[in-house]
Amino acid sequence: MVFFVLLLASSVLAIARAVSFPAGVIATGTQGVTNPPVPTMPTTINQTSMARLLSLNSIDDFCLFAPPSLASIPDTETEEVAWCTMPRNNARVIPDGTFSGLSFLKTDFYVQIMGTGNLTNLNIAPHDDGGELDPHGATGAGNPIGGNVTTTVANGIDEPIAEWMLYISDTEFCIRACYFANETYPAKFMCWHELDVMGCEFVMPGTYNPPGTFETCDADVAYPPGWYPTVNANGQTSFSTFAQFFTGVFTGGNGQPTPYTVGDTVTPTAPAFIPSSSNCVTQATISNGIAPALLTANAVGTAPPPGFSTSVAASGAASGSASASTPAGSESAGGSGSAGAGASNTATPTNKGTGGASAGAGSSSGAAPTGSSPARRGARVGHGSDGEFAAIALLSLVSGLAAIVLLH
Numbered sequence: 226m227v228f229f230v231l232l233l234a235s236s237v238l239a240i241a242r243a244v245s246f247p248a249g250v251i252a253t254g255t256q257g258v259t260n261p262p263v264p265t266m267p268t269t270i271n272q273t274s275m276a277r278l279l280s281l282n283s284i285d286d287f288c289l290f291a292p293p294s295l296a297s298i299p300d301t302e303t304e305e306v307a308w309c310t311m312p313r314n315n316a317r318v319i320p321d322g323t324f325s326g327l328s329f330l331k332t333d334f335y336v337q338i339m340g341t342g343n344l345t346n347l348n349i350a351p352h353d354d355g356g357e358l359d360p361h362g363a364t365g366a367g368n369p370i371g372g373n374v375t376t377t378v379a380n381g382i383d384e385p386i387a388e389w390m391l392y393i394s395d396t397e398f399c400i401r402a403c404y405f406a407n408e409t410y411p412a413k414f415m416c417w418h419e420l421d422v423m424g425c426e427f428v429m430p431g432t433y434n435p436p437g438t439f440e441t442c443d444a445d446v447a448y449p450p451g452w453y454p455t456v457n458a459n460g461q462t463s464f465s466t467f468a469q470f471f472t473g474v475f476t477g478g479n480g481q482p483t484p485y486t487v488g489d490t491v492t493p494t495a496p497a498f499i500p501s502s503s504n505c506v507t508q509a510t511i512s513n514g515i516a517p518a519l520l521t522a523n524a525v526g527t528a529p530p531p532g533f534s535t536s537v538a539a540s541g542a543a544s545g546s547a548s549a550s551t552p553a554g555s556e557s558a559g560g561s562g563s564a565g566a567g568a569s570n571t572a573t574p575t576n577k578g579t580g581g582a583s584a585g586a587g588s589s590s591g592a593a594p595t596g597s598s599p600a601r602r603g604a605r606v607g608h609g610s611d612g613e614f615a616a617i618a619l620l621s622l623v624s625g626l627a628a629i630v631l632l633h
Contacts, residue, residue, distance in 0.1 A: 247406040249413055252360075252385040257371020259306075264375050264383045266313035267533040270515070272524040276307050276315040277372040280383070281336050281402050284329035284441045285511050286311050289319075289398060290358050290369055290391055291347035298349060298356035298393060305358060305369040308347045311513055312529040320346050320520050321512045325436035330444040330502060334406070334415050336378040337429055337444070339399040341436045355394025357421035360387065379404040388416035392425050399425035414449035420469050423450075423492075430496045440507045445500035453497045467493055 256262055260278040266286075279288035290305035292298070298305070307316035324342035345351050362368035374389045389402040403412040420428050428450040434440070448454065451467035472486040519527050 246379075246384075246404075247412070249387055249411050250404060250406050252373065252387040256373055259371055260373055261315050264314055266311055267529040268312055268315045270312055270318055270519055270524055270527040270529060271315060272317050272520060272522060274306060274315055274317050277305070277369050278314040278316065279307055279372070279374045279389075280309065280314060281338060281374065281376045281400065282378065284327055284338075284439060284508070285513075286313070287329075287338055287400075288314065288316055289347065289393060289400065290372060291344065291349055291393065293348065295348050296350055297353040298358075299353075302356060302358060302368040303362065303366075303370045305372070307372075310511060312515070312533060318513065318515060318520055320517055321515070323347070324439075324511065326434055326438050327440070327511065328432060328434060328438070328502070329441045330431055331378055331442070332444050332446045332500070334410065334446045335401050335403045336376050337399065337401045337431060339397075339425065339429070339431060339433055341397050344393065344395050344398065349393070349395045351395055353395045355392060355397075357418065358391040358393070359416070359418035360389060361418060374402050376402050376404060388412040390416050390418045390428070392421075392428065397425065399429045401429050410449060414452075417450040420450050420467070422469060427493075427496055430499045432499075432502045438507065439510055440502075440505045442502035442505040444502045447500045448497045450496070453493070 257277045259275045261268070261276065264278060264280045273293075275293060277290070279290065281287045286309075288307050288309035291308050292301045293304060293306045307314060308319050309316040310319050312318050323344065323346045324340050326342070327338065327340040330337040330339075349355075358368045358372070360367045360372065360374075362370070374386045375383045376386060377383055384404060386402040386404055389400070391400040392398060393400075401416055403416040406412040406415065417428075426433055430447050431444060432442075448464075451469075452464045453467070454462050454464055456462050468487065468489050470487075470489055470492065472484070474482045474484050476482050514532070515530060
């Protein structure tokens, strides 16, 4: 009975909170069937859990999706389960020592975490180049199916986030949850998930440190993935967008194969600019203090050690404090302030970090991504002809044809 009361309460709160945030920010659906009704800490250790609820709250308290048993990400995208640094959300617990470096970035539009480490501890197969996970997937049910993400970064309350994306391999990851938006920069564009072969440094640019750094920072806001601004003589900004190139064959209901090609033939070398970090606080490492013997592959039913604070999702609706601050002299992706007010198309970011704005989607003067890991560079994500990107490409093609029909 308590479970159903909590489930009903969380659904009502999700709807109420959506009113206080810009459209498309707050997830209003129900939790996945394997998930607890609300984010909760602590929960009993269960290293066989199939829960799929992530929380992204701090450098010490966050979760990732990874396979339930040893496998590659591309082969298990719909099946991934939650792994958390703390004993929370009925999820599996990430063992201490897994991460060799972490950057936790807070911006006006999203929270972003980037990290390196031995992610085979999360059942990711050795040498797995990784893949991309998001709440949409090939069928719209999400990768993984029933996966949910919350964060307290927006306003101190566990908010269910509609748009998020995770790139992860056996050695690296980056994850972003988009908790603010306006008319120019909707959450679905700030967490745009269709550039999966481009990798972390392109899709989620920021300061990617070598292993050994653990930091929590404020950061400038990046343009939506694949967006490139151009400023005309009157100071007005317009955007070109990069669409990932893909070609394939669609077999229709009549059984006839139809080849199709979508996207741009010229691939940019870098994002429009690389956002700077500031106000960074460093620490030696992160630790939950749970003995490795309690986190073996089949460990079930062990209560977490004393010392973990008890927390569940806040019981009140958001207070409407979800507005983003505006960088001085800018109404760009840094936010225009009030929810839904919309940013002007006449401004650009005041701090362009280490990169420069591009005049078009085909090139960029920003620094090129470094590192050879495909989770970072996107050399391989493992989507076959029946994978997510094939479905996205086909959907884009069908949408384009529908638009042409409507215009004629």
